[in-house]
Amino acid sequence: MQSDSPPAAGPGRLLKAPENFVDAAGVRTVFAQARSGRRDFIRSAFAAAAAAAAGGAAVDARAQARPAPAGGGDPAILDLPPWSTGLGKPVVTDGYGRPSRYESNVQRRQSPGLTQTAQASVSFAPLQSLFGIVTPSGLHFERHHQGWWDIDPAHHRLMINGSDAKMLRQPMVYTMDDLMRLPSVSRFHFIECGANSGMEWGNVAVPTCQYTHGMLSCSEFTGVPLRTLLEMAGADFKRGRYVLAEGADGSSMTRTIPMELVESGEVLVVYGQNGEMLRPENGYPLRLVVPGVQGVSSVKYLRRIKVGDQPWATKDEAVHYIDLMPDGQHRQYTSTQECKSVVTTPSGGQVLLERGYYNISGLAWSGRGKVTRVDVSVDGGRNWHTATLQTPVLSKCLTRFNLDWVWDGKPALVQSRAIDETGYVQPSLRQLRAVRGSRSIYHNNAIQTWLVQESGEVKNVELA
Ligand SMILES: Nc1nc2c(c(=O)[nH]1)N[C@H]1C(S)=C(S)[C@@H](COP(=O)(O)O)O[C@H]1N2
Numbered sequence: 001m002q003s004d005s006p007p008a009a010g011p012g013r014l015l016k017a018p019e020n021f022v023d024a025a026g027v028r029t030v031f032a033q034a035r036s037g038r039r040d041f042i043r044s045a046f047a048a049a050a051a052a053a054a055g056g057a058a059v060d061a062r063a064q065a066r067p068a069p070a071g072g073g074d075p076a077i078l079d080l081p082p083w084s085t086g087l088g089k090p091v092v093t094d095g096y097g098r099p100s101r102y103e104s105n106v107q108r109r110q111s112p113g114l115t116q117t118a119q120a121s122v123s124f125a126p127l128q129s130l131f132g133i134v135t136p137s138g139l140h141f142e143r144h145h146q147g148w149w150d151i152d153p154a155h156h157r158l159m160i161n162g163s164d165a166k167m168l169r170q171p172m173v174y175t176m177d178d179l180m181r182l183p184s185v186s187r188f189h190f191i192e193c194g195a196n197s198g199m200e201w202g203n204v205a206v207p208t209c210q211y212t213h214g215m216l217s218c219s220e221f222t223g224v225p226l227r228t229l230l231e232m233a234g235a236d237f238k239r240g241r242y243v244l245a246e247g248a249d250g251s252s253m254t255r256t257i258p259m260e261l262v263e264s265g266e267v268l269v270v271y272g273q274n275g276e277m278l279r280p281e282n283g284y285p286l287r288l289v290v291p292g293v294q295g296v297s298s299v300k301y302l303r304r305i306k307v308g309d310q311p312w313a314t315k316d317e318a319v320h321y322i323d324l325m326p327d328g329q330h331r332q333y334t335s336t337q338e339c340k341s342v343v344t345t346p347s348g349g350q351v352l353l354e355r356g357y358y359n360i361s362g363l364a365w366s367g368r369g370k371v372t373r374v375d376v377s378v379d380g381g382r383n384w385h386t387a388t389l390q391t392p393v394l395s396k397c398l399t400r401f402n403l404d405w406v407w408d409g410k411p412a413l414v415q416s417r418a419i420d421e422t423g424y425v426q427p428s429l430r431q432l433r434a435v436r437g438s439r440s441i442y443h444n445n446a447i448q449t450w451l452v453q454e455s456g457e458v459k460n461v462e463l464a
C-alpha cells in the first residue's frame with residue numbers, strides 16, 4: 001500500500017468499461033418503459049444490456065492480452081509492419097486533428113431513458129477513459145435545456161445593465177471584438193452539474209462512472225473577470241449585491257449570482273477553452289464560468305448581466321436546482337459544489353483480468369478551494385490509505401490522485417474520500433442521507449463504492 005514502494009507483483013491487466021453496450025433495441029425498450037412509468041427503468045435496462053455484452057467483451061480482451069509465445073518468435077515483433085517500412089501520411093492531411101480511430105469508443109454518452117428529448121438532456125463525459133485533470137473539449141459533458149447553437153460571433157452581444165437606474169452609471173453593450181481586447185486571465189476550473197450523481201440518491205441506478213459522475217469536466221478557461229466589466233460600467237457595489245446572468249438560447253437560462261463571488265475576481269466571462277475558442281456545445285462564443293458553483297450558474301451563450309439588490313428567484317432557481325429535504329421542504333440557493341471524489345480505475349464495468357498490481361486512480365474536487373488529501377479504501381471504509389495527489393493541485397479544479405494496489409483476487413470494496421482546505425470531509429452515503437434523505441436530485445457528493453468481484457468484474461454498489 002505504500003505509494004513509494006515498487007510494485008510487489010507483475011502487472012495486472014484491465015478491460016476497459018463497456019462503452020456502448022446498449023444497442024438500438026435496448027434504447028427503445030428503455031424509452032417504452034419510461035413512458036409506462038416504471039421507476040427502476042434505468043437500472044433494469046443497464047443491467048440487461050451489460051449482461052448481454054459482458055461475456056463476449058471479456059473473452060476479446062483476454063485474447064488481445066495473450067502472453068508472448070514461450071519459445072519467442074512473436075510475429076508482432078519479427079514481421080515488420082507497413083508503418084515501419086512505408087511512407088506515412090503527409091502533414092495537414094487533416095487541418096484539425098482528431099483522435100486515433102482506435103479510440104473511437106471514447107465518447108460522451110446519453111444515459112438511456114433519462115430524458116425524453118435530446119435537446120433538454122445531458123451527455124456524460126467518459127471519466128474512466130481520461131488521464132490527468134483536463135477534459136478534452138470534444139468530450140466535455142453537455143447540458144442543454146433547449147438544444148445547442150453555433151452562434152455567429154459577429155451577431156453576439158453582451159449587455160450590462162441594472163435592475164434600476166441607480167445600480168450602475170452606464171449600461172454597456174459589448175461585441176466579441178470589444179471583449180477580446182480587454183485584459184484576460186486563464187484559469188483551470190471544473191464544471192459539475194448540480195444533478196451529477198443525482199440518479200444514485202435512492203439506489204444504485206447506473207453501472208459505470210461515466211454515468212454516476214460524468215456530469216463533470218475540467219478545462220483551462222480564458223476570459224475577462226466579470227468584476228472588470230462591472231467596474232467599467234460603474235456598478236454600485238454597495239447597493240448591487242447580486243447579478244443576474246442570462247443566456248441567449250431558447251431556454252432563457254437565468255441565474256442569480258451573489259456579488260461577493262464577482263468581487264473576488266473569480267467569476268469569468270469566458271471565450272477560451274483549452275487554448276481555443278469555446279466549443280458551440282459549451283456556449284460559443286461567450287459563457288459565464290462561476291468557479292465552484294453548480295454548473296447551471298455558468299450560463300452559456302451569455303447575453304446579459306443585470307445588477308440588482310436581491311435574488312431574482314427565476315424558474316431555474318425556484319422550480320429547478322433546489323434540494324428536496326426529508327421533511328418535504330425544498331432548500332433554495334445551495335449552489336456550492338461540496339468536496340467530492342471518485343475512483344475512475346478500477347470502476348464499474350471494468351474487469352480486472354488477473355491478480356497483481358493495479359494503479360488505483362481517480363479525481364477529487366471541491367467548490368470551496370483546494371483538495372488537501374484523498375484517502376482510498378479497498379475494504380469498504382474499514383482501513384484508509386493516503387493517496388498521492390498529482391500536481392498541479394489548483395483551487396476549484398479537478399485533482400488527480402493515485403495509489404499503488406496489489407489485488408489478491410478476493411472481493412474488494414474500493415472507495416475514495418476527499419478532504420478540502422476548509423477541513424470538510426466527503427461524507428458517506430449514510431451520513432448524507434441522514435441529513436438530506438433519499439428523494440433529492442441535486443448535490444449528491446457521497447463516497448462512491450465499487451465492488452471488485454472475485455471474477456474481476458467491477459460493479460457499482462451501495463454500502464448500507
Ligand atoms: N444558456 C444556457 N446556459 C446553460 C445551460 C443551458 O441549457 N443554457 N445549462 C446549464 C447547466 S444545467 C449546466 S450543468 C452547464 C453545463 O455546461 P456544459 O454544457 O458546457 O457542460 O451549463 C449551464 N448553462
Ligand SMILES: [Mo]
Pocket residue numbers: 143192193194195295296
Ligand atoms: Mo446542470
